[in-house]
Amino acid sequence: MIVPFLDLKAQYLELKEKFNAVYIRVMDSGTYISGSEVEAFETEFAAYCQVKHCIGVGNGLDALHLLLRASGIGTGDEVIVPSNTYIATWLAVTYSGATPVPVEPDERTYNINPDCIEKAITGRTKAIMPVHLYGQPADMDRINTLALRFGLKVFEDAAQAHGAHYKGRKTGSLGDAAGFSFYPGKNLGAFGDGGAVTTNDDVLAEKIRLLGNYGSRLKYHHEVKGFNSRLDELQAAMLRVKLTKLDEWNIRRKLVATQYLDQWQGVTNVMLPFVPLWADPVWHLFVIQSRQRNELHKQLAESGIGTMFHYPVPPHLQDAYVEYGYIRGAFPIAEKLSQDVLSLPIGPHLNPMQQQLVINNLKGRQI
Numbered sequence: 001m002i003v004p005f006l007d008l009k010a011q012y013l014e015l016k017e018k019f020n021a022v023y024i025r026v027m028d029s030g031t032y033i034s035g036s037e038v039e040a041f042e043t044e045f046a047a048y049c050q051v052k053h054c055i056g057v058g059n060g061l062d063a064l065h066l067l068l069r070a071s072g073i074g075t076g077d078e079v080i081v082p083s084n085t086y087i088a089t090w091l092a093v094t095y096s097g098a099t100p101v102p103v104e105p106d107e108r109t110y111n112i113n114p115d116c117i118e119k120a121i122t123g124r125t126k127a128i129m130p131v132h133l134y135g136q137p138a139d140m141d142r143i144n145t146l147a148l149r150f151g152l153k154v155f156e157d158a159a160q161a162h163g164a165h166y167k168g169r170k171t172g173s174l175g176d177a178a179g180f181s182f183y184p185g186k187n188l189g190a191f192g193d194g195g196a197v198t199t200n201d202d203v204l205a206e207k208i209r210l211l212g213n214y215g216s217r218l219k220y221h222h223e224v225k226g227f228n229s230r231l232d233e234l235q236a237a238m239l240r241v242k243l244t245k246l247d248e249w250n251i252r253r254k255l256v257a258t259q260y261l262d263q264w265q266g267v268t269n270v271m272l273p274f275v276p277l278w279a280d281p282v283w284h285l286f287v288i289q290s291r292q293r294n295e296l297h298k299q300l301a302e303s304g305i306g307t308m309f310h311y312p313v314p315p316h317l318q319d320a321y322v323e324y325g326y327i328r329g330a331f332p333i334a335e336k337l338s339q340d341v342l343s344l345p346i347g348p349h350l351n352p353m354q355q356q357l358v359i360n361n362l363k364g365r366q367i
């Protein structure tokens with residue numbers, strides 16, 4: 001591929017000396033779990049997200065799962081989730097014992113449609129879990145207003161939106177708590193799995209810390225049946241390096257997105273991403289829609305351009321959720337998006353030649 005969909009090694013190469021030095025530092029420290037690197041990263045990431053607490057955990061799914069459990073959500077409860085999201089949002093809810101209740105997205109922003117949330121609320125609803133999909137913040141003021149009216153918690157799935165702003169405020173600080181993923185391909189990605197919860201709630205933060213560490217505050221004393229889900233020293237130390245670059249890398253993503261949007265103005269065969277005035281997205285993905293998505297994917301691949309589908313099958317139609325008995329047509333917007341969306345290459349290391357190739361390719365074709 002002349003333009004690979006994602007080039008993870010480029011991030012390593014840009015800061016190779018720093019990462020290698022960090023590796024030696026952590027190896028030499030003799031501490032590999034629960035040490036000063038994790039503590040420092042938690043402080044730095046909390047400050048970055050403009051919140052009081054950050055708790056490092058094993059991955060993004062655990063972050064969402066543990067924050068639900070720590071909030072007392074479980075069997076018999078319902079949590080409102082988008083009908084179009086990565087399956088982890090739903091899995092976090094089912095692992096807690098609660099039931100995910102899907103709500104359709106706005107077709108233009110791809111994010112949960114606040115107009116559709118109210119009719120999904122029942123006497124069992126305990127929380128709303130919006131996803132800042134593709135790096136664009138969901139309409140949090142409207143979601144929070146509804147939540148307040150119905151006495152619900154709001155948890156952000158911020159796994160794709162490190163550093164994004166909503167009306168000038170950072171994602172991760174917009175609800176009761178948020179879950180982040182540091183999976184390598186995310187805007188802030190480790191060299192392995194990692195995740196974090198951010199919150200301003202002292203009690204919740206303490207509970208999540210407890211749950212992720214075997215239910216133990218004092219070694220070998222277990223207050224609750226916890227889990228083992230911790231961010232490790234090496235990943236935390238690497239993330240500290242990348243955090244210093246996150247804003248710059250997000251700006252570079254934005255420059256690519258702006259180029260794409262400018263250059264494709266007037267292109268009628270595809271639908272371009274739409275950004276509301278109040279949103280400052282971080283362009284985790286650049287997602288267009290086309291009725292000929294599969295053909296476009298094939299043709300772009302033949303021109304050396306890698307593209308992907310996020311996501312080809314919505315959660316309610318996955319085999320994993322046959323138990324809910326959803327039929328095709330149950331969530332038509334999510335289903336249509338799953339057939340029409342195409343993610344184009346975007347990232348801090350896409351060079352001008354590569355960008356131009358993508359731009360020209362989409363401009364010059366009939367579909």
Ligand SMILES: *Cc1c(COP(=O)(O)O)cnc(C)c1O
Pocket residue numbers: 059060061062085086088089131157159160180181182183193194195
């Ligand atoms: C990546 C992702 C997750 C899960 O993160 P992991 O670290 O892979 O467990 C959750 N939600 C969304 C929307 C994601 O993109």
